[in-house]
Amino acid sequence: MIDPRTAIAFIGGGNMASAIIGGLLKQGLPASRITVVDTNAEARQRLSDSHGVVAHAAVGPFLRDFPIVVWAIKPQTFKDAAQSAAPFVNGALHLSVAAGISTDSLQRWLGSERIVRSMPNTPALIGKGVTGLYARAGVSAQDRAQVAHIASVMGEFVWVEQEHLLDAVTALSGSGPAYVFYLLEAMTATGVELGLTAEQAHQLAVETFLGAGALAKASQEPPEVLRQRVTSKGGTTHAAITVMEEGGLKALFDQALKAAARRSAELGAEFGKD
Numbered sequence: 001m002i003d004p005r006t007a008i009a010f011i012g013g014g015n016m017a018s019a020i021i022g023g024l025l026k027q028g029l030p031a032s033r034i035t036v037v038d039t040n041a042e043a044r045q046r047l048s049d050s051h052g053v054v055a056h057a058a059v060g061p062f063l064r065d066f067p068i069v070v071w072a073i074k075p076q077t078f079k080d081a082a083q084s085a086a087p088f089v090n091g092a093l094h095l096s097v098a099a100g101i102s103t104d105s106l107q108r109w110l111g112s113e114r115i116v117r118s119m120p121n122t123p124a125l126i127g128k129g130v131t132g133l134y135a136r137a138g139v140s141a142q143d144r145a146q147v148a149h150i151a152s153v154m155g156e157f158v159w160v161e162q163e164h165l166l167d168a169v170t171a172l173s174g175s176g177p178a179y180v181f182y183l184l185e186a187m188t189a190t191g192v193e194l195g196l197t198a199e200q201a202h203q204l205a206v207e208t209f210l211g212a213g214a215l216a217k218a219s220q221e222p223p224e225v226l227r228q229r230v231t232s233k234g235g236t237t238h239a240a241i242t243v244m245e246e247g248g249l250k251a252l253f254d255q256a257l258k259a260a261a262r263r264s265a266e267l268g269a270e271f272g273k274d
């Protein structure tokens, strides 16, 4: 449960901030306990219309009233934003959702050790996300618990004990929804080519992902066994999987996820300097 007396400031009020704020409000945190800083007027308007929170155009002394600061801006803009906010947030617990930016960089810019870095994903918008979390050594058990409450409004979460593993989390689940949507696009398009209507193909494809995901979660058995159960000897699934194997689909996924993990590390190196 979120402590309704806490107060949380968001720096950046886009997709991810909106997902977390929506979840916090649903959990009973009053809108008056949340504030947002976003340099973009449309983003500010959207947030106050949809969530009834106060949105500021720039950082300022008002941030001193917020014991938790959530950083939900792009890696490219993080350093400038952190350095401008630093004088007002030195007593806070910091939670970053930015891809790549290391807690060492944040420590340098913010002058604080109380930093948790995280990697959520967009199903957080409906409370069905999964988030990887990494706490710097200066984060207390109580701070971890507060962050866990925030992460839980987005869905499930997993703590990792080494920071570099967040690159792997980013490659797998942070970017992962895009891979699923890509497969949905492909499967739906072929369903239509095979004669289904777009609505039918969409429903069949989406329900297949939801059902297979739920089955994989509920089952004691690994995905490989569940796959074999679908695959009758000489049947249709075998015909499809053979094409995937011959086309090297697993190897492509391996390369794709490793490219994402590399990019996460590169973002840190590129935008986390100095």
Ligand SMILES: NC(=O)C1=CN([C@@H]2O[C@H](COP(=O)(O)OP(=O)(O)OC[C@H]3O[C@@H](n4cnc5c(N)ncnc54)[C@H](O)[C@@H]3O)[C@@H](O)[C@H]2O)C=CC1
Binding pocket: 011, 012, 013, 014, 015, 016, 017, 037, 038, 039, 040, 043, 072, 073, 074, 075, 077, 080, 081, 097, 098, 099, 119, 120, 121, 122, 174
């Ligand atoms: N979209 C995704 O699937 C995921 C994104 N992330 C990370 O979350 C972070 C935010 O991503 P999104 O919410 O998707 O981006 P977004 O573009 O929707 O939101 C970023 C917001 O920050 C604002 N902004 C820019 N400079 C600012 C500044 N100096 N001070 C205050 N606000 C400023 C922008 O106006 C914008 O509203 C990124 O670092 C990204 O790596 C993490 C997990 C998943």
Ligand SMILES: O=C(O)[C@@H]1CCC=N1
Binding pocket: 099, 170, 174, 175
């Ligand atoms: O593509 C990106 O950089 C962000 C991080 C994970 C999902 N979106």
